[in-house]
Amino acid sequence: MTHQQIVLASRPSGEPTVENFRLVEGPVPAASSLADGQVLVQHHFLSLDPYMRGRMNDGRSYAQPQPLDAVMIGGTAGVVLASRHPAFAEGDAVVGMGGWQTHAVVDVSAPGVLRKVDTSAIPLSAYLGAVGMPGVTAWMGLTQILEPQAGQTLLVSAASGAVGSMVGQLARQRGCRVVGVAGGAAKCAHVTDVMQFDACIDYKAHATPAALLQAVQAAAPLGVDMYFDNVGGAVLDAAMAAMNDHGRIAVCGMIAGYNGEPMPMAHPMLILQRRLKIQGFIVSERMDLWPAALKELGTGVARGTLKYHETVAQGLAAAPEAFLGLLKGRNLGKQLVKLV
Numbered sequence: 001m002t003h004q005q006i007v008l009a010s011r012p013s014g015e016p017t018v019e020n021f022r023l024v025e026g027p028v029p030a031a032s033s034l035a036d037g038q039v040l041v042q043h044h045f046l047s048l049d050p051y052m053r054g055r056m057n058d059g060r061s062y063a064q065p066q067p068l069d070a071v072m073i074g075g076t077a078g079v080v081l082a083s084r085h086p087a088f089a090e091g092d093a094v095v096g097m098g099g100w101q102t103h104a105v106v107d108v109s110a111p112g113v114l115r116k117v118d119t120s121a122i123p124l125s126a127y128l129g130a131v132g133m134p135g136v137t138a139w140m141g142l143t144q145i146l147e148p149q150a151g152q153t154l155l156v157s158a159a160s161g162a163v164g165s166m167v168g169q170l171a172r173q174r175g176c177r178v179v180g181v182a183g184g185a186a187k188c189a190h191v192t193d194v195m196q197f198d199a200c201i202d203y204k205a206h207a208t209p210a211a212l213l214q215a216v217q218a219a220a221p222l223g224v225d226m227y228f229d230n231v232g233g234a235v236l237d238a239a240m241a242a243m244n245d246h247g248r249i250a251v252c253g254m255i256a257g258y259n260g261e262p263m264p265m266a267h268p269m270l271i272l273q274r275r276l277k278i279q280g281f282i283v284s285e286r287m288d289l290w291p292a293a294l295k296e297l298g299t300g301v302a303r304g305t306l307k308y309h310e311t312v313a314q315g316l317a318a319a320p321e322a323f324l325g326l327l328k329g330r331n332l333g334k335q336l337v338k339l340v
Contacts, residue, residue, distance in 0.1 A: 003102055039088045129310065
């Protein structure tokens, strides 16, 4: 059995390419080499997420840059192969931040680095999506910033993605009208037919800011009360222009500017005129909220009242290309890499 890792070989200048990554191979760590408090995990799934793009830059952000020639950061779900910690046993299903590699030696004496999960009613892969960081991100932005009220209208960008699709479903369960924005007719059909949004706008079919705003206003005739932003740029401008007084905007991501493109705001005066609340948030800063979020998400997935979709690449070597595709919106739902 070979241990594979993908490291960051170079920092991208503008749009990243596969040349920014390097595949490294070596022997699997031996179980006999484990120290007290350590476990050896074989990863079955790797999570690919947009935040990783920001970590590739060597600049100030909310997290430290990804070091060069080190294993790329990333969430993982797998199975314990060997353990020298009493709380973990061989065969336990676990989730952690194992990175872009097939195996990891984890010091579980540090709290929170690895958690056991129950796969009897929830598939292992779902703990990286709907019942993992993306789901918690959706729950946190919705409940803590947007404060949904029955009868109000929520607009969600990147609505077919892992976060956006969960935001909409959680809001619908709270009695809101939910309008998604996604790229392409097929994605919009998925958002309305599978995720049960009230409407979905194909931003690719509206080439000008005026046309996009008109589409938002048509889908939200009573105006927009809440906007969950994953992309920034033109969709943020349209959302602000359609916003009701005292509207709330949760800024989760701004993928339109991840490669360093400037993103001027078209009408910043609307923040004052309509008394808008705009708040960015990082899901890892509120670990105290994760248990409540995971309880609702896990119950919904187990009962089938929360739907999710996965796009799965095969093998660690496919991770860089799959990641670049994620940044270009080629995935539907959660982007994973299957490692076993």
